[in-house]
Each structure stands twice: as C-alpha cells, then as structure tokens.
Amino acid sequence: MSTATTSFFEPASVTSSGRPVLHQAEVECHLLSSVDLEPEPTTTANSLDFPALKSGLVILTTYRLLWLPSNVTTDNSNPIAIPLSSVTHIFSTKKSIKSMFHSPRIRFQVSIHSRSVVVTLVIRGKGDIDVFLTKFWDCWRGRAWEIGKDSGGGSSSGSVPASGSVSGGGLYSSDGSVRLVGVSGILRKEQEMWESTDKSLQEAFHDLNALMRKAKEMVILAEKMRQKLLSGSSSQSSSGNDEEMGSKEEMQDWLLSVGIVSPVTKESAGAMYHQQLSRQLADFVRIPLEKAGGMINLIDIYCLFNRARGTELISPEDLLQACSLWEKFDVPVMLRKFDSGVKVIQNKSHSDEEVFARIKNLVSKPEALRSGITASDAAMTLGIAPAMAKEHLLTAESKGLLCRDISPDGFRFFVNLFPEINSDDIHLVKDHGIYSLWIKGR
Template sequence: MDRFSWCTGLLDIDETLVIQQRGVRLSDGEDKTRFDTGTLLLTTHRLIWRDQKNHDFCIAFPLSQIVFTEEQSGGIGKSAKIVVHLHPPTPNKEPGPYQTSRYSYVKLSFREHGQIEFQRRLAEELTQRRWERSSSSSPSMQITKGPQTGRIKAVGIVGIERKLEEKRKETDKNISEAFEDLSKLMEKAKEMVELSKSIATKIKDKQGDITEDETIRFKSYLLSMGIANPVTRETHGSGTHYHMQLAKQLAAMLQAPLEERGGIMSLTEVYCLVNRARGMELLSPEDLVNACKMLESLKLPIRLRVFDSGVMVIEHQSHNEEEMVASALETVSEKGSLTSEEFAKIVGMSVLLAKERLLLAEHMGHLCRDDSVEGLRFYPNLFLTQSTEMTVSLACSLKIAWQVHARSKGRLHLSTGTRQTEM
C-alpha cells in the first residue's frame, strides 16, 4: 500500500477513463485496510480508488508501477480478487496513506462482481502502455491532497487553469468562425438579391437570349428566393399602419403573378403564394384580408373583389368585366356547352374562378344553365345570339308547345271530374 498517493481523482488533460467498478475493497497484501468500500477507476495512466461516501478520500498509483496481475476466484463468503504485484516505490513518490509496507502486492476484492471485465481491460492497458505516449507521463499535474496534511500543490492548479484556458480559446475560435460564416452568408445574400433583380428585369423586358424553358426555370428560382424584406409587426408596428404597409408590399409582389393568370387570382391562391415568398415570417389569413381591403382606398393597381357567392379574389384595377364575359361566351359558344370544370381546363384557371366567371356571364344574360343530375352546364343564350326571325319563331314554337301542354292538362282534369261524378 506504500505505492499509493493521495489525489483528488481528477484526470489529467491527456488521461482517459477506461472502466470503473463499484464495491471494491483494498487489502495491503494479506492485511485488511480501512479502504473498505469504494469505486475503483482504471485510466490510461493510473489505478484510482475513491471512497463511495466521501469522494474527497481518494488514492492512486501509476500503471507503470505494476509488474503483473493475477486472479483469485471467490469462495463461500469470499469475493473474487485481482492481485496486483508492484515495483518498489520511487524516490519522488508523493505522500500517501502508507509510508512503508511489508508486502509488494495489493489485493482488489470485488464485492459486486465485474472483476473479469476489469482484469481484461487492465491487461489491455498494461500491454498498450498508453501512458508512455503522453507528453506528461508523471501524475504530478494532479492536485494532491491528503486528509492528514491538507497540502495542495500549485502545479495541479496550473494544469486545471491551463485546461480551462484551452477550452475558452477553442470556444472563442468557434464563435469567431461562426460570425465569419455569417458575414460571408450576408455578402452572398446581397449578391443573390442583385442577381435576382437582374434576372427579373431580363424576364420582364425579354432581353437577351432567354428561351421559354429558361424563363420558367428562372421564375421558379425567384419564387423560391422569396421576399427580401417582408413587412412584419416587429418592423412596422400593429394596426392600420401595419396593414397599409402590407397592402403596398402585396401590390408590388402580386403584379407579375396576376398578369400571368389573366388579371385575377383567388384569395386562397394569394395567401399560399405570399406565405411561400415570406419564408419564416408567415402571414395570418386575418392580416391578409385586412391588408387587401385597403388596396383600393390606397389607390394601388390591384383590388379586392367579393362575388355574390362570397368568394374573394384579387384583380387588377384595369380588369374589364365585359371582356371577361365576352371571352367566356366565345369559349362556351365554340364548344356548344361547358361545365365549370371543362371551362377551367380550357382557360387554365381554378375551377372556383371559372365557375364565378360563368355565373357572371349568366347574370349578365349571355349564358343560360341546365342544372341536372349530371351537374351544372352552361349554354349560350340563343335569344341574344340568334337573329330576330329565329327568335320570334322559337318564341312561337314555345308558345304553341305550352298551349298544347295546358290543353292536355285541362282534358285530364275534365275526364277525372266526370269519372268522379259518375261514381
């Protein structure tokens, strides 16, 4: 036991914990000691024993002191043991619990088992001799403290401070690199914004040799890049001022999409498009509606429109209803009749907007409907599209058909009444 020295149990900078086992008792050769119940730690440099109740009560010796080890199996009432044979103590050994010992070995009694794995890992460390590879092979860098003397070596404190200083420098380095990456990202972001503006200008003015496929691809890229500076409550406050600024940004953003979609978009489609472009700064449906209600009062180029059915759309101020209805009438006349789904597929718009356009044309008298079990189908209004003679002829035919229907219905009532009288 005179090979052990007092320590705190802290590991050196280049020291690594290999395995630890609770419930281990130390014996000085064949003699019992006061080191009865503790945790045995095997590191790459030392064998450390620490009291399980008082962690400050800790002793250790370097693995370089070990000559060889052997196992002793346990019996009835006896624990399995590992016998560690040691070299004589070195002259510069730190103070420990024993100054002298008549034994050259110690016994490690494993009361909670685990001796097989511990012996295997100990043998591996003795074979690899990793303590020889480190720059500091001596445990003098540890804080050494004995419960009797209470001495603290300054060299141990220096080692701990050095380790903390290295960690601080590494942290500072990581933070500096992170800010450098952030600065580079911001610089690249500015370049990408300028590039996107240049591409948008080329697409708008049709400058350069840009094919149709390239135009579509560039537009998808620009859409994925989103809005550079979205209006938020944090930057523009809340209430009316916020909705006014949001309305202005919507007017600027929706110009191009509206032109591509014939000058009209459903509010649902606008909501999806805007939030996709805003990225993380999502917009609530309520804020979108409130902002859209201000579009016309602010004299912006787009406006909010609510159909009789309650459907809300965003359209250009220059959007012409007469042209829209005339186009719908022309399309329906060419096909003879159309449902809203068929009309939407032909003109390339949503079914909801297609139905509203057909209903508007019907309301203005240009179309008429056939609402049957097959669904709602729209036809051209022949009273407006055919000649006067054909209109009069059709009206006469309808009148004659109605009179015939009325007479037959009257005869049926008359015959029914006669039968009832006879009965």
C-alpha cells in the same frame, strides 16, 4: 422640395404603393410616423440650411434613414434618404421638465462633401422613441454598408484539444508533472472543460457568421438573376424558343422562393404594421398576378406571401386587413368578393366585359353549342385557374349570358338562347344569329 435639399440629401425611390425601394441586402429596422425634419440654425460657413420637412414617415434601415411624405402621390415634398455613412454624430437625448411638454426630438449631425448640418427629428406621432434611438445607434455602429462590400472570410480549421487531457492514471501526468488531485483537481478539470467548450463555441459561431455572410451573398445573387430574368422576359420577342422560355419560367419560380429580403414586421413597423404590410403586399402580388392572368385566389396569395416571408409569418386576419386597406391607397390592385363568397385579388385594369366577350366567343363555337363548356375549358381559354374560371362562368350566368346544366359530371354551361327566341312565335326559327347556328348544329 427646394434645390438646397435635393443637392444635400439623396432622393429616395418608392414603389407604386409608396413603399421604399431598398438596396441589395438592406433591411428595415424601425418606422416612425408624423416626423418633421428640421435643420438646426448655425452660422458656420460650411454648414447647410434646408427647409423643414413636415409630417412624414421615417424609416430606419441598416444603410439609410429614409423620410417619406405622408402621401407620396399628392404631397409636394419628395422622398429623401440620409446615408448612415454620412452621419458623424448622434446626440444623446436630455430629459427635463421642458421636454415633457414638447414633442420628443432626436438630433444627429450629417456631413457630406465637406458640408455639415445638424438635423433634428421632431416626433409628433406615437412611437417608442427609446427603441428607435437604440436601433439608430445599433445600425450606425454596425456599419452594414461596409460589411456588405467585404467578401466572406474562411473560418479556422482544425480542432483544439483539451489542454488538460492526460493519458493514463497515477500521480504523474504524461509530461512528468505532478497531477492535481482532490478538490483542486476537480476544479481545475472543470475549468479546462469550460475553456474547451468556450473555444468550440467561438469556432462554431465563427463558422455560423461565415455561413450567414455566404447566405446573404446568395440572396443578393438570386435577386440580380431574378431582375435580369424579369427584364429579359418582357423584352423577348414572341418568336423565342419555347423550351428556353419554359426553363426561364422554372428559374423564375425557383428564384421567387428566395423570398422578401426585408419583410414588414410588427416589431419594426409598430402601429403602422398593417399599413406598411398592405403596401408591401401590393408590390409583392404584381408578379403572381401577371402569371395568373390578372386574378388570383386570396388563399393562394396567403401561401405565396408567407412562403416569401420565411419565418416572419402572418395570420389570415392580417392578410385580409392588409387587403382591405388598398381602398385608401393608390395601388394598382384590389380585393374582390364574388357572389359565391370567394375572395380574389385582381388588377384594377381587369375588365369583366372583356372576359365575358371571350367566354361568349367560346360558347358560340359549334362544338360548344352541342355539348357546352366546363370550367376547365374556360380556364384554358382565359389562362387562369379552373376555380377562377368557374367564378367567371357563374357571374356570366347571373348576367344572362349563359345557361347552366347540372349533371353528375358537374356543371356545363351553354350560351343563353332565350333572348333570341321570339316570344310571339316561339316556333319561328331565325335564319341568322346564335339560335340559327344552334339549330344547324343539332
């Protein structure tokens, strides 16, 4: 990207999966694919002319308008961000016969540091342009970037009594005025009831807005605490206090339950729903994978991911389709299926050879040579769940490293001694190797 573009527009940060890094309390609103960013030619002295950005992904948030190249890792263009606070005008679209044969266009004016330019979005992909334009207007008018800076105000206290309440019956009211009777009295009383209900609703919504502002502040605070804990846990020395580390892990578990601030939805992503969901899922599984030893069951991820999304739940089919799209993206995670049919998510850096070496070292110990090992024993050594440890043991058995004994107590695995037995003289006992250790241990 040229220096003119980078000096005018803000650079946008993206994750390893190509998802945008959002600010605190920033929420995605809509996405459009295959969008060009073009400057409108002008002769004004303080205007800016930047090179056109071709065929990218436009993401509208409550704070910014983001443009990401179609392939972040290989494209020469860099992601850019246009703050909605710098947008001074959004031009209305004019429909004509000519526009029916051309790609839809959205024009808006941007002004930064006394320099302005009219930017044109040329939408060459599929998408509802009217919905995007409506949300563009709503986000720009909503000015959420200013609301996030303000502190939540208190709500009015006290109840408002009904103005038409009376004490006692008769023709006269408590203040001496003549009461309205008949049809007019009924209508008047009904109007007073509606006014009282309206005031109560206004107070309730006022309190609800204050509560929502406080909830947003708590989410921001929780995000700050989680980032501080995550950065602190990676830099902490191994000689730290175990009790303190345990409390930090509990705090991380609690903060992770706060959830995803801006989950990808079908309404905001449209046709790119599964693609963007796949990228967001790749970013989300990083921390659970680190805690699970580099591999985690797909069912567990489904529960954790839906828990983090709050009310925006996804179906198992959506999760499976999102995982299958990882093959097309340059992400550090992958979907794996064991021979037993169990599906897991693991890091691409995960090495089965390293796991097999640790398992072989475990079954070669004197106690394991006598009684074998279980999935729980392997789970404690590998630092993973017993279900995942069992899959590794079965895989090691299929590779010829282990032998399995099936008993009423379950599976027990032993080191495979058959490769060390001389087929020409099966009664010959070797003086070295695992076979010799097994004979001495018996």
